[in-house]
Amino acid sequence: MHFKDLLRWNMRMSAVYAVGMWTMIGSYAYFRYTGRYEDRPVEPVEMLVNPNEVVFETAYTKTTIVYKEDFVPYGTRIYNFISSFSGGPETGDK
Structure with a gap:
């Protein structure tokens, strides 16, 4: 050039x-x-419907979070599934 x-x-x-x-x-x-x-400040309003459910409301959205006992998040499930193919020392491949 x-x-x-x-x-x-x-x-x-x-x-x-x-x-x-x-x-x-x-x-x-x-x-x-x-x-x-x-x-304009948007402050979420937190309301408790039941002990395992939390609701956040703003001017435009309403978000409900439900907590379940012994629930494994999907990201952790996928990670565990993929890591099972690696044959690490914890799998007993010897």
């Missing part, structure tokens, strides 16, 4: 970066000016 080619690529990438930054700044200013983006 010649030095002129590097200068062209530098100018092109600088222009792409500048357009992206001004788009982001302009979008933020537009939403702030029109009032569509407001900094």
